[in-house]
Amino acid sequence: MINASTVQIDVLRGRQVECREIRRLLAAPAGRALLLHGEPGSGRSTLLAYAHRHGRERRVLAAAGLPDEATLPYAGLQRLLDPVLDGAGALPERQRQVLRRAMAGEGCRDQDLLVLSHAVLGLLAEAAHDGPLLCTMDDLDAGDAPTARLLTLVARRLPHLPVVLLLVTGGDSGADAIPRHRLEPLDAPDSHALLAARCPGPPPPGPVLAGLSALAAGNPQALVDLADSLTPGQWQGAEPLPAAVPADGDLGRAYRALLCRLPGDTRHALLLAALAATAPTHPSRTDHAHVVDPVTLGRALRTVGGTVDTLAPAEAAGLVRLTAAGGAAFPRPLARAMVEATASLAVRRDAHLLLAAALQGTGARLRRALHLAAATDGPAPALATELADAAGDRADRSVAATALARAAELSDDPVLAASRLISAARYAWQAGEPDRARALLHHVADAPSGPTAVLPDGRDNATGASPQEMSSVPAGQGAGGDVVGDRGTAAIRGLTELLRGEMRLRCGPVPAALPTLLAAASTLADVDRESALVALVRAGEAVCYCGDQYRYAEVARRMAALRHDADPPWAELLTTLVAGVAATLRGEHAHGGPLLRRAVVLGGRLTGAAATPTALTGAAVAGLLVAVDATAYRLADRAVERALDRGEVSLLPRALELRAMSEYWLGRHEAATSSCREGLRVARATGQHTSVGAHLGLLAVLAAVRSDRDTSLGHVAELGDAAVPGSRPHALAQWALALLDLAEARYADAADRLAALARPGTGRGQVLVQVMATPHLVEAAAHDGRHARARGALAVFDRWAGSTASPLRRALSARCHALLAPRGSTEAEQHFRAALSLHPTDAATFERARTELLFGRELRRARRPREARDHLHRARQTFILLGAQAWARQSTVELRAAGESVGPPDPHAVRLLTGQQLRIAHLVAAGATNREVARQMFLSTRTIDHHLRNIYHRLGIRSRTELARALG
Incomplete structure (x- = not known):
């Protein structure tokens, strides 16, 4: 039962741990046993073939449990031992008799079972005289039970024999005393690699790999069966993927055999x-x-x-x-x-x-209707209507999608069928199943000819929510998504393009999402105005994600044309949001600020079904843009809760991204990291690749803020192709790298990275990310001596911060002005003290500590060490409480340079140095040149040369290499 075909060998791609365990088993000098268990198709037989290939120095005895012989006692044992049965003559008479009866099919009495096990051990020992043995039994649970029981007895008594026993079974019951290993599903990278190896043409797109991997659930044989069943169009994503693993493949045959038993x-x-x-x-x-x-x-x-x-x-x-x-x-x-x-x-x-x-x-209306529909062939309009109506009662979007898709199949009206398919696709997307949603959209035929009617402004009878919001069912629908009146070709086409554009926005490619969403808004403007509003909001998100800010003006113009004075609060929120964002991107904060604050107020007033995740995330965006961080957090957190309650998984990553950004500004870095990690998990599970990039970028920034270099660089590396220049993930990655540059005194590099995030006057680049990063840009440019560049960026930041009521933003502005003022000047001190008075005491304590550190450093360099120590102590204590070890160490270094001994003792040689000498020594040991050290410490190169000579003399060394060694 060993099949070492090329297909099976490929399965080993994800079985490195198991292969290592098998090699250790074969290399062991004493006898050992191992039980491998896993579901059909997990690669059990392939691992046996691997053991046979790597056990060439051992004589191999191999057999497999056969269902046809399951009722024949010891049939499997007989086939395993048949090659060595001629050695039975060396066994004691009692053992030989019991073994002979068992091999002849006469069975073995319970009281003789131990004797039989000793007979088998003796037979293996006799066969091992010619060399060590490898005994394998595949499908142990498929054969006769007496063989399985006996082999477990033998496996416990092998340590004194040069015999390795490798057993393979589908279940994990029995054989408790034998070491066992479960074959887990393959992870995503291994699944993708296995699929790519089976692809007959160019590498398949990422969504195809992700969709197939989800279907196969990490089962290697399922991946192979799926790959072998695909058409060229399916490989390249031009056609919908299969809905399930083929039942006629090798995996299906394995399950049939298992079920037949x-x-x-x-x-x-x-x-x-x-x-x-x-x-x-x-x-x-x-x-x-x-x-x-x-x-x-x-x-x-x-x-x-x-x-x-x-x-x-x-x-x-x-x-x-x-x-x-x-x-x-x-x-x-x-x-x-x-x-x-x-x-x-x-x-x-x-x-x-x-x-x-x-x-x-x-009372399980929908479940009963689904079972009836599964047993029904041909059109059944009444049952289709029952399914569609029952679907509106469900918060489980995936089940509702199944119901509406089946209702479409049972419908006898093509317009109604198309409408139900679109609604089913929308529900599948909300449930976090983009591949299924694409497949449903693919089956929406060209809209049937017919008059185009203006859709009524209705409400979802099941929820009471505005159905036009894309976190609900499309406009003009009843409880289950049925058309109310004649939607016409325009409505069907517009809603299809709206959903397709939203999926492109979240899953990629984002540049293709913008024209799709704009076209959807144009198509829907006359037949479903409120759905058109949502399409324009999504189009605005696509503009901001790609960094084409100049195109937001077109979105705002179209939104203004659709605005009505009698709009419900959620619709007014969306139109106000877009107008406010457009004004903010133009730098017209006096106009944009009141609009955005109005959007925040509207979001806070939404209650009940009107408080949808779409509306709440829009209000949270507005809150971040006018720097009401606590309110933005509450709105984003409500959006997360509502998405969970309503089963709208597709909206979770965006809501969690906004919550994390709010937590960042509130100084809750650990909470922000947790939000990002959850958002990243959901985004990956639901195929939202663009959201994955945004969360990875934020995680990189959060790690860089803590000076966690390895973690930050790891997240940047994970971005890969998602970090397209100009996009939000790319900007966040550059911000993170700039923070690492700043912490390591590469000021020019940090300033260059942050200055390149956007190009003022062109409307291109990530303007909003650059504004958020301006305090770091100013700090880097000030240290590098490029004050003109810093002042230009600070002017933009000041106009925005001045339009908000945020003490934190004004505190950061004051800190930036202090850094640009002449060193040691009264102006610098006044700005620093203003910043400290503005910093909130109950939030963003990290930024306050950063200001204390920078002010303490300024005072120390102005030869005011006693005053500097107060600020440096407070900064150090805060950093320690926040777990920001890298910044705590910087505060410690500054305290030592200010003449105070702080922290644990240094190595014995280092204790010979003063605080300032110690800092110079650390910078030089890290690879900085004397000129770079002088620039960072605001000293002359000659002074650094003098200190370095004294350091060498005190430590008894002669070179930078010896200095690095002395500092450990």
Whole structure:
């Protein structure tokens, strides 16, 4: 049963840990055993082939459990030992008799089982005289139970023999005393690499790899089966991907063989459980288990005269897990899918009808309708309407998408079918399933000919929310997404393009999203004005993400043309937001500020169903732009909660990004990092590649603020192709790198990076990111002596900060002016003291500590060490409390330079140096030239030369290399 084909060898791509374990097993001088277990298709047989290839120095005895021989005691053992049975003559008579009866099919009495195990050990020992042995048994659980039991006894008694025993099974039960290793699903990189290796043409796009990997759930054989079934168009993303792993592939055959070994009533009960199972809907769930309602399952099983205990054999086979409440769960989503896929159409239809009957009168309207629909062929308008209506009652967007897609199939009106497909795609997208949404959009045929009617301003009857908001169902729909009136070709085309544009905005390519969204807004303007508003908001996001700020004026012009005085609050919020952002990007803060503050107020007033994630994130954006950080945080946090409550997973990454940015300005760096990590996880799980880039960029900035160089550079490296020049991720990455440059005294590099984030006067680049980073740009340029560059950037920052009521922004402005004032001047001191008086005492304590550090450094260099020490002590204490160790160390160095001994003792040689000498020594040991040290410490090169000679003399060294060694 060993198949070492090229396909299987490829599976080893993600099995490095297992391969190392097998090599250690084969290299061990004493006898050892190992049990590998995993689901079908996980690469168990391939690992056996790997063991055979790497065990050439050992004599190999190999066999596999065969289902046809499962009722024949010791059939598997006989095939394993057949090559060495001629050595049985050397065994004691008692052992020889018991072994002979077992090999002849006569079985073995329980009291003779230990004797039989010693006989097998003796036979292996005799065979090992010619060299060490490797014994392998594939599919141990598929063969006869006596062989499996005996081999576990033998495996525990191998240490004194030169024998390696490698057992492979599908389940993890039994053999508790044997070392075991579970074959986990492949991770995303290994899955992608395996798929790319199977692609017959150019490398497939990232979304194709991600979609196939999600379908396969990390199962190597599922990946191979999917790859072998794809058309060239599917490989390149031009056609929808399959909805499931092929049932006629090798994996399907393996599951059929596994299911055939189960009793008939167990197979039937397992199919009922698979069809009744529901996937986890909460995005924080990471176990992916599909659970079965115990009441529904119990009713269905009682109808056919069974109980939940009927599933016990399936649980022993690792297919299902019984719960304490009397239900069941499928810990492997792929197992549930294959149980359903391998059943015949007629058997599935009967099971669906049985489940529909079990749900009668339970109030589970949608679930019952879905089972009826699965058992129905051909158009069924009444059932389609029931499905669509029931879908509006669901917060589970994925289930609603399934219902509306099936309703479209059962509809006899092509316009109605197209509308339901669009709604299904919208729900699938909201559920975090972009590939499924694309496939549904692909099936929306060209809009049927017919009159184009103006859609009524309606509301979603199920939620009471404005249906035109794209966090809800499209405009003009009833509770389940049905068309109210004649939408016409324009509405169908516009809503399709709107969804396609939004997915391009979140998943890429973003440059293609802008024309799609603008076209959608134009198409919808006359038939669904409020959906057109949302399209323009998304278009504005695309402009800002790409850095083409000059194009925002067009978005604002179109939005102004659509504005109505009688708009509901959420619509007024969107139009006001776009107008305020446009004015801010033009630098017209006196005009933009009041508009943005109005948007914040409107967002705070939204309640109930009107407080959608879309509206709340818009208000949070406005709050950040007018620097009301605490309010922006509350709005973003509400957006996160609403997205979770409504099951709108696709909106979570953006809401978490805004929450993290608010937390950054509030000085809650650890909380911001946590928000980003959660946003990154959800973005990756839902295929939102552009959101992944934004969160990685923010994480890089947050790590760089703490001077965590390795972590920050790691996040920048992860960005890869997402860091397109001019884009938001690229700007955030440059900001992070500039912060690292600043911490390591590469001031010119830091200033150059930050100055290049945007090009004033052209409307290109990340203007908003550059404004946020201006305090660091000014600090770097001031240290580098390029005050003119710093003043230009500071003027932009001052105009914005002055338009806000934020004490923090004005404190940062004052700090920047202090850095640009003549060193040691009264002007510099006044600005520093103004900054400290403006810094909030209850928030952004990190920035206050940074100001204390810079002011203390200024006072020390002005030969006022006693005053400097007060500020430096406060800065150091704050940094220690915040866990900002790198900045705490800088404060310690400055304190020592100010004449105070602080912190743990230095190595014995270093204690010979003064504080100032110690700082010079550290900079020189880090590779800085004398000129660079002089510039950083505001001293002359001659003074640095003098100090360096004294350092060499005190430490008894002669070179920079010896200095680095002395400092450790």
